[in-house]
Amino acid sequence: MESKARILGSNTQYIRYPLEFFLAEMECLGLRQLDFTPKAPHFFCSHSHCTPVDSLLRALDSHHLKVSAVTPPPYRYAITAPEGVQRQRTEQYYKTCIDLTARLGCGYMVLDSSGACWDLSEDELLANAEGMIRTLCEHAQEQDVRLLLAPVMGKETPLIAEAPVLNTAQDLQQMLHRVNCDHLGVCLDTNVMSACGGTMMDWFSRLGDRTQLVRLCDGNYHGWRAWGDGVLPMERYVRELDERGYRGAISLYLGGERYVENPSQAAAQTLTALCGEG
Numbered sequence: 293m294e295s296k297a298r299i300l301g302s303n304t305q306y307i308r309y310p311l312e313f314f315l316a317e318m319e320c321l322g323l324r325q326l327d328f329t330p331k332a333p334h335f336f337c338s339h340s341h342c343t344p345v346d347s348l349l350r351a352l353d354s355h356h357l358k359v360s361a362v363t364p365p366p367y368r369y370a371i372t373a374p375e376g377v378q379r380q381r382t383e384q385y386y387k388t389c390i391d392l393t394a395r396l397g398c399g400y401m402v403l404d405s406s407g408a409c410w411d412l413s414e415d416e417l418l419a420n421a422e423g424m425i426r427t428l429c430e431h432a433q434e435q436d437v438r439l440l441l442a443p444v445m446g447k448e449t450p451l452i453a454e455a456p457v458l459n460t461a462q463d464l465q466q467m468l469h470r471v472n473c474d475h476l477g478v479c480l481d482t483n484v485m486s487a488c489g490g491t492m493m494d495w496f497s498r499l500g501d502r503t504q505l506v507r508l509c510d511g512n513y514h515g516w517r518a519w520g521d522g523v524l525p526m527e528r529y530v531r532e533l534d535e536r537g538y539r540g541a542i543s544l545y546l547g548g549e550r551y552v553e554n555p556s557q558a559a560a561q562t563l564t565a566l567c568g569e570g
């Protein structure tokens with residue numbers, strides 16, 4: 293049975309509710325840490341400006357919560373973008389998000405290759421991503437923030453595909469080798485791993501020591517699901533994480549908007565399965 297101390301609540305499915313409601317729900321569920329997405333109506337970041345952080349810090353403190361990871365929404369930014377306005381604004385955006393991460397006092401920011409242009413070759417996309425990640429790593433190092441590269445859905449899931457590159461453990465391993473930066477790690481998303489044909493054994497044989505965050509989510513080829521709503525062997529995944537010595541944070545982050553009508557349901561289902569209570 294897991295301790296709630298390792299579990300990070302997520303506001304991704306609370307976007308139709310105010311920040312105060314989300315924070316109160318997390319406190320009610322007994323959580324103390326968050327994987328926070330700076331997205332309206334809770335917070336806003338863009339390439340040009342950011343909501344003042346002090347009010348967010350006060351709200352977090354009033355509910356005995358802290359942000360342990362920041363997951364910026366990709367919007368129309370893309371780390372794979374070629375030279376031009378989109379690339380310039382992507383760099384500005386993620387640098388702003390890195391500054392936010394540092395200001396919140398948490399050590400991790402998650403990014404991925406969402407929004408890649410499918411008309412560019414994979415070699416071009418990877419070269420663009422490498423250059424962008426290098427630049428962001430330099431800024432992250434200055435702010436003492438660690439970037440975590442997460443896998444995304446690709447060709448195997450055409451209905452929810454996010455990018456044709458950086459989908460698998462092997463893809464991420466190769467990018468880490470290309471960038472070669474101590475401030476770059478990875479975030480495991482169990483549904484992406486499964487949909488792309490991966491296994492926990494392969495992931496940890498390649499990326500075990502670089503895995504700093506796990507998004508433990510059920511799911512299928514049509515998207516992310518709360519524990520028990522998908523087809524994945526969740527109990528086995530938890531056992532395999534333990535067997536491979538993973539002792540880091542577990543995020544309740546869920547992509548998509550499946551649970552926006554009843555957002556606490558998803559968190560409660562996973563907490564019940566992991567900790568024996570919702």
